[in-house]
Amino acid sequence: AQSVSQHNHHVILSEAASLELGCNYSYGGTVNLFWYVQYPGQHLQLLLKYFSGDPLVKGIKGFEAEFIKSKFSFNLRKPSVQWSDTAEYFCAVNARDTDKLIFGTGTRLQVFP
């Protein structure tokens, strides 16, 4: 069965610190991978996506993610966070053969100035 795990439930950082949020998935077939962000009181916004090719993908607002197929992982990174990055971050996996799209439980990021 298809599943997504986000191990960090709540992360607290100071501004300028580096960020890495973990995402692991379970699925036997080919997948598309996504990171979404949800700012307080707002709706889901796509940060970045991976379909194929270079496993290191760059998204908006300085975020990037690396797909490591052997580890079934798609971790999100940012070298230097800002207070405005305070939000909930969701990893999502889309199985290409069924088009089923499921989300992880999310990681709440708090950045203090």
Place this chain on the structure above:
Amino acid sequence: EAGVAQSPRYKIIEKRQSVAFWCNPISGHATLYWYQQILGQGPKLLIQFQNNGVVDDSQLPKDRFSAERLKGVDSTLKIQPAKLEDSAVYLCASTPPGGNTEAFFGQGTRLTVV
């Protein structure tokens, strides 16, 4: 291009009442998803349609939830009767045929059951 439209934006009902949500996906999008997002949690897939057929409804509480997508375009999600734990944002999303694209989400319907 117009986005995914959902209505209503907000709904407050008493427990045991019924409620319906409507979604109009982007024109031409074959796949339509309904998600339930409880406060502080990730979106949970309730049902996935491919055109007007159900692909996956394994997480849909079928004793009280129902959904349909007549003619493979608009979709409605109904809850009858509602419980307090159904309070959540209900999100609709769609994707075009062919794969390798992200899902496009509607604004969601925030349901409060009192």
